[in-house]
Amino acid sequence: MKVRRSDRLIDMTRYLLERPHQLVSLTFFSERYGSAKSSISEDLTILKRTLKARGTGILETVPGAAGGARFLPYITQGEATKFVDSVIESLSEADRFLPGGYVYMSDLLGRPNVLRQVGRLVATQYLHDNVDAVLTVATKGIPIAQSISEQLNVPFVIARHDSQITEGSTVSVNYVSGSSSRIEKMALSKRSLEPGARVLIVDDFMKGGGTVGGMQSLIKEFDATVAGVAVFAEGAFDGERVVPNYTSVLKIHATDDHVDVTPGNFVEQIFTSERVSQLTN
Amino acid sequence: MKVRRSDRLIDMTRYLLERPHQLVSLTFFSERYGSAKSSISEDLTILKRTLKARGTGILETVPGAAGGARFLPYITQGEATKFVDSVIESLSEADRFLPGGYVYMSDLLGRPNVLRQVGRLVATQYLHDNVDAVLTVATKGIPIAQSISEQLNVPFVIARHDSQITEGSTVSVNYVSGSSSRIEKMALSKRSLEPGARVLIVDDFMKGGGTVGGMQSLIKEFDATVAGVAVFAEGAFDGERVVPNYTSVLKIHATDDHVDVTPGNFVEQIFTSERVSQLTN
Structure with a gap:
């Protein structure tokens, strides 16, 4: 027919x-x-x-x-900027402030339209990078990982702090949590990643970068390589981060009674790269 | 122009x-x-x-x-049946068997094409049901919840066993885990659900139904209502489940050295309903 x-x-x-x-x-x-x-x-x-x-x-x-x-x-620079601004507007509402200088943002990371745009943003950056898998750590990085995985059309895998029987054999690493200086542990199913895979690390929030560092160690244990690091929000951090290269959608600076949310380095870093601006202009 | x-x-x-x-x-x-x-x-x-x-x-x-x-x-009955069969084929591979009678399925729930089809399946069932939100409990239900949330274009919210500072004030419930008869606890941010909301409960796996029962209690605490219960896989369970009505994509029956994966009640229940078959035929 x-x-x-x-x-x-x-x-x-x-x-x-x-x-x-x-x-x-x-x-x-x-x-x-x-x-x-x-x-x-x-x-x-x-x-x-x-x-x-x-x-x-x-x-x-x-x-x-x-x-x-x-x-x-991909997403164009105009749409990316508009999206980042709209998220900042949502997050700057007064009633999002939490004791201890945290910001409530779980609702945003449960909205399909927000997640789709985050996925498009990060997929723009890795458009021609042959990413094989997206890695995050439970729990709050999962929605971000899934939305990026959809746009890149590659699987995402989840490391966990508690290793579960349903994961089968796991590989685990210890790492120093940058903000609290505690030793923590994360584990990933042995079946998750192939040797040589190019793995994109993502998370919802990064402060000292300890968790991201843990994921880097995990990837090394699988003889895979890090394709990049992308986080939804970065917090203010005094001192040198374990993780030098990353992109963030937002910067959150919370004090005891106030929160400042500003654009992360994403739009600036990505759309000034010649490769991306050629593609999206 | x-x-x-x-x-x-x-x-x-x-x-x-x-x-x-x-x-x-x-x-x-x-x-x-x-x-x-x-x-x-x-x-x-x-x-x-x-x-x-x-x-x-x-x-x-x-x-x-x-x-x-x-x-x-929506998804048609033909495509739904084909999808369920393909998942059964994947899950019936010998090397998925885990000690204790579990099945490794985390990889499937990290593949965007599988998750999209699960989302379409469940969205077909709730096509005209005015679902306001999807609820799951961390960790492994999250990808399922997100994929359904996308197809219904409503937010998803995540209850947690450990309540975190970044969730703000929470409402928590205790529940009896059906399979182990232990008392467990789950908490959900107070900002998550509106009173009167119609909430769809989803999870990756249900055995005794205790966790789903916990989510039902949580929804009640928010003066919201349960729109339905959908799980990816149900395990064999002797005895009466706390949760009477649910749909499952798969049935998994694992013994000490063998796993049987068969279709759940989904395709049978959904496509025999006159309402859905009128729409999709």
Whole structure:
């Protein structure tokens, strides 16, 4: 059965957007719609133009018999800045202040629209980095890890402070919690990561960087490599962090009776890199 | 600037699919594309037909001046059955067996394509149920909760066994863990749920149902109501469960040296309901 161009465009949009970073072949689409490959190629050209014009992402087309298309989602600088500003506005509400200088932000990290934007932000940075997996530590980093995993279309894995029977054999490391100087432990299932995998470390909050350092040690134990470090919020920290390179969406500076939330280094670092600005402009 | 129909269809597909269950007005689209409302209405008719024909979901259109369209994602019975079968096949691999009769499934619950399908399954069941929030308990229910939250486009909230300073004031309940008969505790931030909210309880695994019972008690403490209970896997349990009504994607029956994974009651219960089969057929 032949399918009209309008129907093809709708279904191809849906199909490609649900499978970011995955190459879908011309042959697949051609058979799915009973259409000639030349028509599918024209469809892809229209898709590519619209997705770029609307700031949704890049449709990479691979020419030749084994060719096809791959959708790489990104966020533009304008939308990224707008998003960071909107999060800052939400977090600056007075009733978010918690005793001890903490900020209540669990609600934000449970909203699908916020999480999707965080995922798009970080996926923009690692657009061409061949990340194989996302690693976080339970509990509050999980939603961030999952949203990035979706946009990069790679699995995420969760290290835990308490090793559970349902994880099977685990590898564990000890690390010094940067802020409290206590020795802590985290464990990850032995089946989680392949040797040589490029692993992106993410967390909801980083202060001294001890937890992120723990994840770095874990990755080393698996003979894998660190692709980067991305956190939702960084707290003020006097002294040198164990982790030198990272990006943060927000900076939170809380005193005993007040909280300042400002943009992290994300937008500034990412969109000044030539590679990203070429892609998204 | 006027936008061509093909460009509109691509962008509208993306826009609506990213905002399930949210009404987007004709006026919004009309201004976004500089097109007459009559053209947008025609676009929506095409979208509705294609999304239904491909088993993606329903595009509900609301007529009138304040009208617009709302995308409700679902999964068809055929795709649901295929998905459940594929998960069973993965889980039946020999090397997943863990001492004590457990099954290793953390990797599956970290794969974006698996999680998306779980989300679509459960969202199909609650398509017209006005769920306000999804509740789970840390840690392993979180990815399930997040994927359902995305498809229903409502927030998810996380109860914890250890209450953390970053949650602010919490409400806690004690409950009897069904399988071990121990008394356990779970806490949820006071800011998490509104009184009267309809809350969907989800978890990765249910045996005796004690944890789910704990979440029911928590919801009661917030003067909210239980919209339903959905779990990824249920284990074999001798005796009566505290929780009478639930749906499960899988049934896992593990003995000392062997694991049986079979379909849960999900596909059977959902697609025999007249309401759902009318929608998805």
